[in-house]
Amino acid sequence: MHELSIVTSVVESVTESLAAYPGARVLEVRLRVGALASVVVESLEFCWGIASEDTPLEGSRLVVNVLPVVIHCAACDRDSQLDGVQSFRCAQCGEPCGEMLQGRELEIESVEIDEVEETA
Amino acid sequence: MTTRIVELRRGILKKNDELAAGLRESYAKAGVLVLNLVSSPGTGKTAFLERTLRDLRAQGMRVAALVGDLETDNDARRLAASGAPVRQINTHGICHLDAEMIGKHLDGWAGVELSGLDYLFIENVGNLVCPSSYDLGEKIRVALLSVTEGEDKPLKYPTMFNSADAAVITKMDIAGPCGFDRELALKNINEIRPGIRIFETSAKTGTGMEEWLGYLAEARGV
Numbered sequence: 001m002h003e004l005s006i007v008t009s010v011v012e013s014v015t016e017s018l019a020a021y022p023g024a025r026v027l028e029v030r031l032r033v034g035a036l037a038s039v040v041v042e043s044l045e046f047c048w049g050i051a052s053e054d055t056p057l058e059g060s061r062l063v064v065n066v067l068p069v070v071i072h073c074a075a076c077d078r079d080s081q082l083d084g085v086q087s088f089r090c091a092q093c094g095e096p097c098g099e100m101l102q103g104r105e106l107e108i109e110s111v112e113i114d115e116v117e118e119t120a
Numbered sequence: 121m122t123t124r125i126v127e128l129r130r131g132i133l134k135k136n137d138e139l140a141a142g143l144r145e146s147y148a149k150a151g152v153l154v155l156n157l158v159s160s161p162g163t164g165k166t167a168f169l170e171r172t173l174r175d176l177r178a179q180g181m182r183v184a185a186l187v188g189d190l191e192t193d194n195d196a197r198r199l200a201a202s203g204a205p206v207r208q209i210n211t212h213g214i215c216h217l218d219a220e221m222i223g224k225h226l227d228g229w230a231g232v233e234l235s236g237l238d239y240l241f242i243e244n245v246g247n248l249v250c251p252s253s254y255d256l257g258e259k260i261r262v263a264l265l266s267v268t269e270g271e272d273k274p275l276k277y278p279t280m281f282n283s284a285d286a287a288v289i290t291k292m293d294i295a296g297p298c299g300f301d302r303e304l305a306l307k308n309i310n311e312i313r314p315g316i317r318i319f320e321t322s323a324k325t326g327t328g329m330e331e332w333l334g335y336l337a338e339a340r341g342v
Contacts, residue, residue: 013128013130027123036278036279037253038280085278085312087312088311096310096311096315098314108130109129110129111126115123
């Protein structure tokens with residue numbers, strides 16, 4: 001439900017960081033989103049066009065890389081990747097695990113731009 | 121034209137996270153324990169908070185509450201009956217509270233200073249999805265679940281329950297007529313957030329309040 005706010009933040013943040021590349025056109029924006037980040041990838045994509053309209057990001061592609069949850073087991077001192085988000089138990093020993101190493105990310109990974117070459 | 125990949129590695133909610141970090145610092149400096157209450161609409165956050173405010177005030181604690189809703193100040197009026205200062209935040213369509221809204225409503229809150237409080241409660245907008253992404257600088261996030269909602273709520277909304285520090289089951293006084301399967305609910309909460317503290321409460325009868333208030337005192341470090 002808050003995906004439009006999320007992509008709006010992405011557009012603002014990318015626009016800000018593009019100040020170092022005047023006139024650049026954005027081709028692609030890549031996000032890293034944890035499986036437990038509570039955002040719907042399809043909604044992000046749907047909102048992308050609306051949020052990027054009339055900005056330097058208009059017409060760019062949004063690529064969302066979903067990261068699975070990784071937990072650390074205190075009982076056996078091992079990490080395991082979870083298949084889903086329904087049970088937080090160690091894949092090796094079955095103990096419940098409270099410590100999460102990955103899965104809640106909401107990050108802008110990188111931006112692909114077409115740079116305007118300096119003319120001397 | 122040359123194509124180039126610019127690595128950003130930047131949090132999408134960086135602005136909110138920075139504001140929340142600032143709030144967290146000011147809460148710590150003022151010595152106030154801040155809790156963020158999250159649940160679906162209708163779980164009974166307001167009734168539970170009314171009772172909590174009243175009980176804490178009876179102990180001589182200095183408490184205040186911020187309450188978020190899309191529209192109306194109904195909840196603020198209900199909570200204010202406890203005698204505690206309460207401020208309503210209307211989000212006008214936004215489905216969660218964010219750190220900026222909290223900061224704005226703390227600034228210029230007539231008669232309320234953080235340093236004059238023992239506890240500040242933030243009742244979030246009723247929504248089990250979006251508020252989970254927005255840090256408000258709270259020390260404790262409390263996810264509430266009522267006996268009328270179904271024992272599988274934690275499995276359906278894992279992010280919220282997984283990000284919570286404590287879980288409160290509300291309306292325990294009607295658990296029987298609702299056919300509430302207590303064991304299953306506890307199991308599901310633990311499956312999503314192993315080891316979390318769970319309080320089984322009724323704002324109406326006062327069940328579980330003593331344990332809850334004990335937890336609050338403990339969390340304040342007294």
